[in-house]
Amino acid sequence: MRPTSDARCRLIPLQTVTDSRGTLVVVENRTRIPFRIARIFYVSVRKKGTVRGNHAHKTLQELIICLNGRIAVETRTRRSRKVFRLSDPTVGLYLPPRVWSVQRTLSDRALYLVLASKKYQESDYIRDWAAYLAHPRASHAR
Amino acid sequence: MRPTSDARCRLIPLQTVTDSRGTLVVVENRTRIPFRIARIFYVSVRKKGTVRGNHAHKTLQELIICLNGRIAVETRTRRSRKVFRLSDPTVGLYLPPRVWSVQRTLSDRALYLVLASKKYQESDYIRDWAAYLAHPRASHAR
Numbered sequence: 400m401r402p403t404s405d406a407r408c409r410l411i412p413l414q415t416v417t418d419s420r421g422t423l424v425v426v427e428n429r430t431r432i433p434f435r436i437a438r439i440f441y442v443s444v445r446k447k448g449t450v451r452g453n454h455a456h457k458t459l460q461e462l463i464i465c466l467n468g469r470i471a472v473e474t475r476t477r478r479s480r481k482v483f484r485l486s487d488p489t490v491g492l493y494l495p496p497r498v499w500s501v502q503r504t505l506s507d508r509a510l511y512l513v514l515a516s517k518k519y520q521e522s523d524y525i526r527d528w529a530a531y532l533a534h535p536r537a538s539h540a541r
Numbered sequence: 542m543r544p545t546s547d548a549r550c551r552l553i554p555l556q557t558v559t560d561s562r563g564t565l566v567v568v569e570n571r572t573r574i575p576f577r578i579a580r581i582f583y584v585s586v587r588k589k590g591t592v593r594g595n596h597a598h599k600t601l602q603e604l605i606i607c608l609n610g611r612i613a614v615e616t617r618t619r620r621s622r623k624v625f626r627l628s629d630p631t632v633g634l635y636l637p638p639r640v641w642s643v644q645r646t647l648s649d650r651a652l653y654l655v656l657a658s659k660k661y662q663e664s665d666y667i668r669d670w671a672a673y674l675a676h677p678r679a680s681h682a683r
Contacts, residue, residue, distance in 0.1 A: 421591060424585075426582070427660045428579050430660070436578045439568050440565055440568070441566055441630070445563060518569045518572070519567070519569065
């Protein structure tokens with residue numbers, strides 16, 4: 400099966416309005432992103448070099464936006480490994496389901512926002528790399 | 542008609558997980574907040590004293606969270622006027638429909654996030670105070 404374009408990790412430029420009062424960045428359900436937002440979370444990290452993530456999701460789609468400082472998001476699938484460096488609050492990184500990802504802060508006082516397509520469900524997580532490789536649909540992700 | 546609790550502007554403590562890697566704050570659809578998220582936006586303002594908002598919505602519900610710096614949100618209805626000072630990223634200000642609101646930055650480099658219950662629709666805005674007072678349902682808001 401040829402994956403749709405949404406099976407690929409990719410950077411998405413976000414709708415941005417700048418005027419003398421500042422910069423406003425908007426994300427709407429199923430506009431620029433291929434999912435509806437069910438949950439948002441943001442992570443504030445004091446120290447450079449802090450690692451989070453290190454798991455995949457069976458069905459969850461996410462958009463990661465770095466709001467302050469700099470982070471690196473490493474994405475891994477059975478076939479590929481990529482590193483996305485994020486520091487621009489007007490660009491989001493789309494993560495389709497079944498991509499293993501790791502977030503690492505590249506600066507002190509980093510802040511990043513994640514938009515997620517589902518509510519929290521522990522059963523959606525794959526927390527072990529061997530289990531990830533064994534997952535029947537892991538190979539669909541790129 | 543007696544308004545439900547959701548007719549009132551109020552501060553909502555958000556679900557927060559802190560460990561050695563940092564602080565994570567989560568908001569899920571209809572969990573702690575009474576609406577589903579259809580749109581998010583964030584506003585980055587360089588200068589203290591910058592004013593935004595100055596309108597009401599006919600149906601939109603919002604949650605405003607200050608992620609960096611300090612802001613004041615003034616809420617006005619036909620009956621009352623309140624000022625909420627926000628600086629804690631673990632607390633959101635819920636705004637029900639039909640509340641006039643104004644955001645003012647109290648520090649340089651303020652950043653705030655807004656979760657909204659609907660996609661953008663210009664017809665949902667009331668941008669004139671006299672029109673607000675004349676709106677048939679304005680008096681329901683507190």
